[in-house]
Amino acid sequence: MSTKGRRSTKAKQTRDAKDPQAYDHKKGEDKLLLRPDVGLQAQFRQKKPPKSYRYDPGLDPALSWDVSADRERAEALVARIEQAEDLTEAKLAAAELRQMSRPFLNWAGKAERGEFTVPTLPLFVHERLSTQAILQSVKSHKRDRQQTLALFADEELDVADRLLKAYTYQTDWVNRLLLGDSLVVMNSLLQYEGLGGQVQMLYMDPPYGVKFGSNFQPFIRRRDVRHGDDGDLTREPEMVQAYRDTWELGLHSYLTYLRDRLLLARELLNERGSIFVQISDENLHHVREVMDEVFGAENCIAVIAFKKTGFASDETLSTTHDFLLWYAKRSEDIKLRSVFGERELLPNELFFYDQIELPDGTRRPLSSDEKNLGPRIREIGRPYARNPMVSPGWQDSLSLPVEFEGRTFRPPPNRHWATTQEGIERLREARRLAIKGNTLRFIRYFDDFPLQPLGTVWNDTGVGGFVGDERLYVVQTDVRVIQRCLLMTTDPGDLVLDPTCGSGTTAYVAEQWGRRWITIDTSRVPLALARQRLLTATFPYYELRDPARGPGGGFVYKRKHNQKGEEVGGIVPHITLKSIAQNEPPQEEVLVDRPEVESSIVRVSGPFVVEATIPTAIELSPTGATNDNQASYEADPIGRMIEVLRRSPTLRLAGNQSVTLKHIRRPAKAMDLHAEAELVEPTLEDLAEEAATQKSLDMKRGKPVAFIFGPEHGPVTEQMVFAAAKEAHLKSYNRLFVVGFAIQPGASKLIQNCEQAVGLPATYVQATMDLVMNDLLKTTRASQIFSVTGAPDIRLIRLKRKNGNGPLYRVELLGLDVFDPVTMQNDHRKGDDVPAWLLDADYDDLVFHVTQAFFPRTSAWDHLKRALKGTYEDSVWEHLAGTVSEPFAAGEHKKIAVKVIDDRGNELMVVRWLADAESER
Template sequence: MNELTALLLRQIPENGAAIGNRKLWRQFRAAAQAQGIEVTPEQFERRRTELIARGLLVKGKGRGGSVRRAQGQQTESGLTLDAGAPSEPARPKPVSRRPSAASGRRRQDCDEIEVASYRHSDKRVNNPDVGMVPPRTDRNEKPSRWAYDPHLAPELQFDVKRSQIEKIIDDALASNDGDTLREALATLKRMSAPFLNWTGKAERTSFEVPTVSLHVHERIDPATVLANVQKRIRAKKSGKAGPAYQHDLFSPPFENLPLREAIEFYRHEKGWANRLIAGDSLLVMNSLLQKEGMAGQVQMIYIDPPYGIKYGSNFQPFVNKRDAKDRKDEDLTAEPEQIKAFRDTWELGIHSYLTYLRDRLLLARELLAETGSVFVQISDENLHHVRELMDEVFGDENYLNLIPFAKTSGVTTRFLASRVDFLLWYARDKAQAKYRPLYLEKSVEVGTATNYGWLEFPNGLRRGLNSAEKQDRSLVPEGACIYKPDNITSQGNPVFSFEHLGKVYSQAWKTNDSGLKALAVAGRLHVAASSLQYVRYLSDFPCVPVTQLWDDTQTGSFTERKVFVVQTAEKVIARCLLMTTDPGDLVLDPTCGSGTTAFVAEKWGRRWITCDTSRVAITLAKQRLMTASYDYYKLKYPHEGLKGGFIYKTVPHITLKSIANNPEIDEIYDRMHPAIEEALAELNRSLRTHSPPPFQVTEGGRKGKTVDFTRPESETVTLPSGEEAPAGKLLEWEVPFDFPKDWPEEARKPFEAFHLARRAMQKAMDASIAAHADQEVLVDQPEVDKCRLRISGPFTVEAVPFPTVLALEETDKPAAADVAVARSGEVTVHGLATGSG
């Protein structure tokens, strides 16, 4: 950005207010003249157009036109509101911070930490603010009807429905169309499959959900809160009077729509803000689908429903008390939404529980994108029922995995204690599902590197780890590489012979003859008793993929502080999120609880929506998000914002295939091996000249036999491979790693020259192998900006219209009138504004 463009940008108000083009021109010209620069209207217009095109400014209204800063420009206080905005010409003054737990890992040379928050470029519709919902602006809508296949303890049943089958066959034959016939066959196959049935399911082929608006009660932006507080502190210290007008403390003013558009609900879009919603998840998801058209926009859904094992209340009635007891009056909830949710869920025990879950899964499926995934957390008691239910809703062909994960403590029983809960993972469409693999560091301590039991020293010597080194890897000599001999055979490939170190090995190899030769010259073959194995160094790939069993997810006194009676470990949700989403993707949790999913999504730069029937849960989640701080992850493409992703750590992944197919290995061998041959010839001449005692060979085809350097030069021996070798000379692989004590000093120089040339060739090959290795991206290890601290981005606190609670002595009103007034009456709805808590 050149000097004039930067000068023009500095004339734009930082609080998001618009400035007229004429006034801006006057200020720009005066500022330029103050620096001794004369500017023309053409230069001004060109710079203004450039800033608009770059997304730093947006056009406004008014006579002559106006401009204002785009969402996310820096505020007066220096709080950066948009991590994705291009860099400014003048960096704002950072906010001073004392060292704390959140910033303790940051570099010592960062005297001041800049506070920032991510902003998303996505849009959302303008749902109404509470108290602004008369029938004219938010009309009544009919309840949404959702149908399902109606295909009594829950049990698998088989019902072919003969009459329906005959009709399907007749219709398909009458159509005389291939697509219709294929669809009919698929329908017949689906109808003949077993299905889960329970009380009340077959009697209802559909269910209705009231279509309600989601009313905004609060707009919260922690960055704006900090900016306003700091501004008032500075004003107080300087003795200046406060502003005459009380601005909103929580939300940035430049994110609000003009009044005319603000009251036309669900007709305009505004900048994205995450959403914390109080209300039944069924009503919330139906509103997102019907009122806001969000079908197919959610990338991941995480559902942590009641486990269905204790038909008593496990709701938390108080913010500061987690140990709520069942059947105790003082721990009963007074929230009508909670009471209704409990009644609807447990009225018929497991039967109504399955209905509760089925209804929500149906709507969740509609919200999922084609690449999306859904995770349902459940215990082993009803795991089988929930899986059958998800097979029915999502299709068994979209089942991805069952993930057991370790919980804090086991349930005490007469028999084996249960130490795991489960995640059922389904895709919207398995063929299109987004998946990002995760990795764990190879470590002996956690059991991910236990098979690495061999050492290779810089001089080429190899030996097994001793017992002390196996227990404590710090005892491994410096410079030694840890490796494991790995399988190099494959049953499906043809058998052929390969000669190595004077012996012949016949196996079904994983690679061809040229690949085996490349492995041999690269020093990647390990000789076992009667076979060859591949040398896999620990550094070849210092990670192992995360598999189905997650046994490292316990929470405890020194990991996470629990604030809610049912709170999932952050690591569990983070893994689900990182596997199935990218930065900027949308995550939904219809079972908010303490807001762990929202917290994790905010931490990793994802958008989020979460809801709960309990005001206690909403309050806890709100407090948690407002006070949270996170590492600031560097953006890969800052001009693209979060959609461009983060800068991730990568690790090399050296494989047998990449070595066998490396074209540079042969070139390095042809170029550098003659020096090894020359040094070996000089060593043999020196040994034959000074005639040391016979040398016992420890490697290759002559292993265990001796080489007598006094034997005639023309005399040969036959190796096990059939190759003829000189009887009085050493072969390349027979040269010892350490200089023998009984060898003459005259042989030391060629001995050292031999090993020097061999190590030089090995070093060149290792460098080539590393350069040709694939790089695996560690999506859970983005690069951290150690001089910046991040806080939560903007979010709204919303709610469905709450019911009117009557005293016991009051007479009920007629049902029809009560429904109409409660739904759309201005007086009732305005009165409900005080009940959101």
């Protein structure tokens, strides 16, 4: 399904067919560098060293803010500026001199930290998503690989090309959801992709303070987060590590956190770009001082107060507003677009517009009661004001007497008429002259320009403004707030960056208004929410001025009126004294929030990708420290994992199975194995339970089993499993346990078939992410030392019916085994009780292409269903809200992948060959 190329043709096709179609706004000529697929991680060799960033050398807390206290140093700086051989050196000296002459904020650790270093990590593409591709997949069973790849914005490159051309080859732009620490990701964008100076607007919504509950939403389907509650602690190691490292010194760490990210944000911003930082009154003053330091006080454009709630109780005064700090990269070069708000005809306005013109043309003053009518005054007539018609200074030619209604008028002393005698005559002919007291005035109707530029207080936000009028995220921002920032400082096609994704509001707004976007978050929960929000969203289709260029060519704006004669189009005339007096067309204001809409076309999000930074994996070696209890995880990761097993020797597996270990130790002279242990003999109760449940691991008690541990920051690989299984088989171990934080599909497949392939059964143990948090959460009841979770339980069925390409298939999600570390019980969750599950009907072992997306027990697809007005059968939407997929044909790779998103945003995936499908009964 291609994007609309020419409005008239596509619109006509849609109207003729009476069949609404979904299109997106193609990105035109915009490009970005190709990033490697996650399946190529092991082969990626383009490593870069960490990058160090220095703060402004003038920001030395030892300096006094009084130049006279260090005159010698100041004179040396002046001489350095005068003798500088290049502009950069002069700018550095000038910045240092400016810093000496103004106060600055100091905090603990600032003086000792003149620079900071960020690891330079590549970004790998994990998922490709396209609403159009999903709709195509559920509407037709045909498999057109070329067309599908185009919908995913995926170029037809072989594996070798994807690897060799990564970060060197330009490809078409695709919007991006990035998982990782914002500092690391922004550094990657700078160092690997050269995006410095290319971001037009950066919107940042950092934590308002240092409370744990104010920073994270640990569950997808629950927004209430209580500070200090163990059950509400996020289980994501990146988030907890960030929390511990960032807020260790409270506010001092918080300011360091902000300054580091603001510095990289400045590097990414275009010279005409703007940054908005959203903050509450708790730390508004501190954050402004930090931004003054990074961007320069002279580049502060405004502090905007926006309403966040209708009412908030407090012991003193209610806090109903949050704030936006708006800074430019260079205030003298800022890109600025006028954004207007509706001008309300309130009673206080009628004390200025105190006259009214009735429908028959007669004019009279408003009565006291009429002034209280507000907007209802329009039912009586057209209110107007009598504005002064003089300008400062005396000019003979513009100070001649004027006769009007039998009286003669002259300008007051040291004033002159604001227009010529000819202009005054044109005002007379237009019935725009009136008398007020002893002065001649100009008649200005309220509707001459019923709009007003936005000010710095926005009181119309905070009520509504959410998708479906429902908050998705604990600290979600009203759409209108970000929309105004975006419209004021960007044009269609510009790049917008948000390093604090949250529920994806910035991405949502940027998608609506045809801007390119990148959004980042450390947590999987907001990315899961943003993914759903973008996939299922619908937007107005704005008419493109140059369809070949996409939004970068701009939108079409027109003048239109409603039935009441009010201007409702994107171009509004601004009638002034000058335009009437000089007989000129009134100046026209383009309302950038009112482009022309093609109502017959439903627009959906364009294709986007999910990417992540993957740190270099820690190689797990069987050798290490001899003292397991004292070895640190960084120095001896295997020793730490063995100690974990000793402290928590029971492995709880999928299906309510468990095994208990004893004599856990390192193996002697092992090549690829990391640990060995013996299984505890079962009790009579255990044997009875196994017999009753007919579930047994069929292991010989007392015979040793072998372990390998996957890397902390990478997946278990097929090669790792094969080498360990061969050695375990040769040494007559009973079973191989593979413990990992993530696993490649090939490795998962090998584990399932390990007994047939190698002669030794193997079991994969999914380790909880708490294990990489070191000692941070050991004391909380919600953080058991060791726990595991099962893989998604699916049924793959080969249907009896076929299409022209062969048999059709269907997937059913049966459920998910989730281990609860609080109750120490396995919870089997049914398929309709997960937030989301995704299907790739032709998995290539590299990137997960979402061909069908399911959101059980939610109305996520309802907006699109209503917009498409019966284009699809109701059964299609029922499938996308349930546990059974729409039928699909076999793809090129003959295998599928199913990914389940749990309540904490964790992604659990299973891969199946189509050849293993069971036949439909």
